[in-house]
Amino acid sequence: MPSAVVQDLEARLTAVRGVLRAVKRAFINPQSAIRPVPVLSGNPHSKGFTLIETIITLVVLSIAAVGVLSVFTTGISGSANPLVIDQATQLAQEKMDTILGDRANTSGGRGFDWVVAADYNTNISKYPPEDPISSFAGFTRSVLISCVTTTDLNASTGAPPCASGYAHVTVDVANELIGTVSIESLVAKYE
Numbered sequence: 635m636p637s638a639v640v641q642d643l644e645a646r647l648t649a650v651r652g653v654l655r656a657v658k659r660a661f662i663n664p665q666s667a668i669r670p671v672p673v674l675s676g677n678p679h680s681k682g683f684t685l686i687e688t689i690i691t692l693v694v695l696s697i698a699a700v701g702v703l704s705v706f707t708t709g710i711s712g713s714a715n716p717l718v719i720d721q722a723t724q725l726a727q728e729k730m731d732t733i734l735g736d737r738a739n740t741s742g743g744r745g746f747d748w749v750v751a752a753d754y755n756t757n758i759s760k761y762p763p764e765d766p767i768s769s770f771a772g773f774t775r776s777v778l779i780s781c782v783t784t785t786d787l788n789a790s791t792g793a794p795p796c797a798s799g800y801a802h803v804t805v806d807v808a809n810e811l812i813g814t815v816s817i818e819s820l821v822a823k824y825e
Contacts (some may be wrong), residue, residue, distance in 0.1 A: 663808045713814055722807040722815040725767060729775060730817050733761065737821050746823035750794040750801045754779050767807075777819075778804045787820055797824035 647718040685692075734743045754760050754777065772793035782789060791798065799819045808814045 718809055718811050719815065721770070722809055722812060724819075725770060725773060725775060726805045726807040726815050729761065729777060730803070730819055733777070733803055733805070734819065734820070737748065746799070746801075746821065747819060750779055750796045752780070752794050754794055772809055774808045776806050777789060778806070782820075810823040
């Protein structure tokens with residue numbers, strides 16, 4: 635019995651040597667790759683793979699492919715997020731620029747008191763919530779203005795109007811893919 639195992643191993647070793655010679659010839663002379671190459675099999679006289687070898691190879695390769703492709707699937711599903719985050723950031727910055735522009739426009743009837751009036755989020759000509767943002771389906775935008783003092787610029791002392799002359803402005807843009815992007819600024823009353 636051991637001699638049969640040894641003969642089988644010798645036959646497989648011979649087949650592997652033949653494959654290595656064929657690969658070496660193929661690199662040296664690509665035309666030599668056309669010749670038949672000995673293959674690994676239980677029978678040294680066979681010229682191909684058995685059905686069971688082919689099936690096992692396909693199963694092993696299928697399992698390996700699932701693992702590799704799952705990594706690509708995860709990467710591809712998240713690849714659009716940076717674009718959505720960038721778009722949400724630009725939409726938030728657009729609204730913040732509008733608010734800061736209104737604050738700076740004191741000669742046009744606007745200014746600090748106009749921006750932080752009690753109707754800042756209900757007056758249609760100011761900053762009402764947008765759900766969805768016009769021309770941007772899937773995005774919502776809201777503005778929160780809270781009064782603060784110079785002792786703590788992050789702690790709200792209440793809703794506008796702001797007697798302290800300082801307001802903390804937050805613009806939130808939300809999308810179901812990325813959550814919420816927020817931009818904050820401090821608006822002060824100065825002349």
